Amino acid sequence: MAGIYIHIPFCKQACFYCDFHFSTNMAIKNEMVEAICKEIELQQDYLKGELVESIYFGGGTPSVLNEGHLKSIFTKLNKHHRISSEAEITFEANPDDITSSKLDELFQNGINRLSVGIQSFDEDVLKWMNRAHNSKQAFQCLEWINESEFNNFSLDLIYGIPISSHETWEKDLRTLVDFQPPHISSYCLTIEPDTVFGRWKQKGKLNEASEDYASEQFYHLAEYLRKANYEHYEVSNFGKAGFHSKHNSSYWQQKPYLGIGPAAHSYDGKNRQFNISNNAKYLSAIQTNEIPAELDLLTAEDRINEYLMTSLRTSIGCNLSFLINELQYDLLKNAKPQIEQWKSSGLCILEDDYLKLTLKGRLLADKLASDLFLVD
Structure with a gap:
C-alpha cells in the first residue's frame, strides 16, 4: 500500500506564521498544473506498481484549483498509478474558497475527504495571523459542509496564540465540536525564522506564548476532545472511530509515498527524495523531462x-x-x-x-x- 501527495504551491495571501513553500503569483497556475501532470508521468515507476490507498492535495492552498485542473490531475493519476477503489482522497481548503457549488464540484470529481484550515473562530486572532478568511466565512463554510455529501472531513485549529486567552481557546473548541467534524487536527503556534512572525520576534515586536500557557491549552484540548469521543491517535490529531487519516497515518507507519510538485517529499521505504522548493526552477526542469529532486540516502x-x-x-x-x-x-x-x-x-x-x-x-x-x- 502507498500514498501520493500533491503540493499546490499557491495562496491568495501569506499567513504570518507559515513557512511552507507557496507563491501568491497565480499567473503560472495553469502552467504549474501542466507540470504536475507531467511529473506524475515522469515519476510513474517510483511506487513500483503498489496500490495507492491515499491521495492528499496539500499546499499552499489546493482550493485555488478549478474543476479543469482537477480533471487533468486525476486523468494522469489514474493512467499511471493503481488507485484503490476505496482510496482516501483528501483536499485541503480554506473557508473563503468553499461554497456549496465548490463542494459539489469537488465531490463529483473524486474528492472524498476535506481538510479545512479554520485555525480560529475569533476575528481578532484571524486578522493577527493574516488569514484570508474571517469568522463569518468559517461558520458559513462549515454549514455548507454539513449540508453537502461529504461525511469525512477534518478541521484545523491553532493553540498557543500569544494574543489570545484560555477563554477564547475554550470557545473555539466548543464551537468546533458543535459542528461534529469526524476529525480534528490541532497544532501549537510555532514561530519559524523565515516568516513574518519570525521577523517580528527578531525585532522584539512579538513574544511567543509561554510553554506553560501552551501546555495548559494542549491538556485542555486533549481532555475536551476525549469527552467528546475523539480518539487522540497522534500528538496533533484526533478522530472519531473509523475516521483516522489514512494518508497521515501512512507517514507515521513509514509506508512508501510519492510527492508531486515543488517542495514535495517522497519516500520509497528506504530512502527519501526532495523536490526543489522553487516554482520557476521546478517548471524549467519538468519542461526538459527532468525530476528536480535531491536524493537522501538513509543510513x-x-x-x-x-x-x-x-x-x-x-x-x-x-x-x-x-x-x-x-x-x-x-x-x-x-x-x-x-x-x-x-x-x-x-x-x-x-x-x-x-x-x-x-x-x-x-x-x-x-x-x-x-x-x-x-x-x-
Missing part, C-alpha cells in the same frame, strides 16, 4: 531515528519487535536507563511489546524521541 541509524520520531507521536507507540526484527536494534537494551527514567516520571508506559508515551509525554514527543536518537 541504518537514520531509519531507526525516523521510526522512533514517528512512532512515539502515535497512540500505538513504538513496536519494539519491529525495531529488532526489521531494523536490528534493541531499544530496551540500548536505552534502558532513559526509558526507566521516563516511566518513573510518568512520561511513558511499556505495554504488549510497545513503548507508548503518556499524555504528559506526548507534549514532549519530539524532544523525547531525539533523546533516543543514534548518531552516525
Whole structure:
C-alpha cells in the first residue's frame, strides 16, 4: 500500500506564521498544473506498481484549483498509478474558497475527504495571523459542509496564540465540536525564522506564548476532545472511530509515498527524495523531462531515528519487535536507563511489546524521541 501527495504551491495571501513553500503569483497556475501532470508521468515507476490507498492535495492552498485542473490531475493519476477503489482522497481548503457549488464540484470529481484550515473562530486572532478568511466565512463554510455529501472531513485549529486567552481557546473548541467534524487536527503556534512572525520576534515586536500557557491549552484540548469521543491517535490529531487519516497515518507507519510538485517529499521505504522548493526552477526542469529532486540516502541509524520520531507521536507507540526484527536494534537494551527514567516520571508506559508515551509525554514527543536518537 502507498500514498501520493500533491503540493499546490499557491495562496491568495501569506499567513504570518507559515513557512511552507507557496507563491501568491497565480499567473503560472495553469502552467504549474501542466507540470504536475507531467511529473506524475515522469515519476510513474517510483511506487513500483503498489496500490495507492491515499491521495492528499496539500499546499499552499489546493482550493485555488478549478474543476479543469482537477480533471487533468486525476486523468494522469489514474493512467499511471493503481488507485484503490476505496482510496482516501483528501483536499485541503480554506473557508473563503468553499461554497456549496465548490463542494459539489469537488465531490463529483473524486474528492472524498476535506481538510479545512479554520485555525480560529475569533476575528481578532484571524486578522493577527493574516488569514484570508474571517469568522463569518468559517461558520458559513462549515454549514455548507454539513449540508453537502461529504461525511469525512477534518478541521484545523491553532493553540498557543500569544494574543489570545484560555477563554477564547475554550470557545473555539466548543464551537468546533458543535459542528461534529469526524476529525480534528490541532497544532501549537510555532514561530519559524523565515516568516513574518519570525521577523517580528527578531525585532522584539512579538513574544511567543509561554510553554506553560501552551501546555495548559494542549491538556485542555486533549481532555475536551476525549469527552467528546475523539480518539487522540497522534500528538496533533484526533478522530472519531473509523475516521483516522489514512494518508497521515501512512507517514507515521513509514509506508512508501510519492510527492508531486515543488517542495514535495517522497519516500520509497528506504530512502527519501526532495523536490526543489522553487516554482520557476521546478517548471524549467519538468519542461526538459527532468525530476528536480535531491536524493537522501538513509543510513541504518537514520531509519531507526525516523521510526522512533514517528512512532512515539502515535497512540500505538513504538513496536519494539519491529525495531529488532526489521531494523536490528534493541531499544530496551540500548536505552534502558532513559526509558526507566521516563516511566518513573510518568512520561511513558511499556505495554504488549510497545513503548507508548503518556499524555504528559506526548507534549514532549519530539524532544523525547531525539533523546533516543543514534548518531552516525
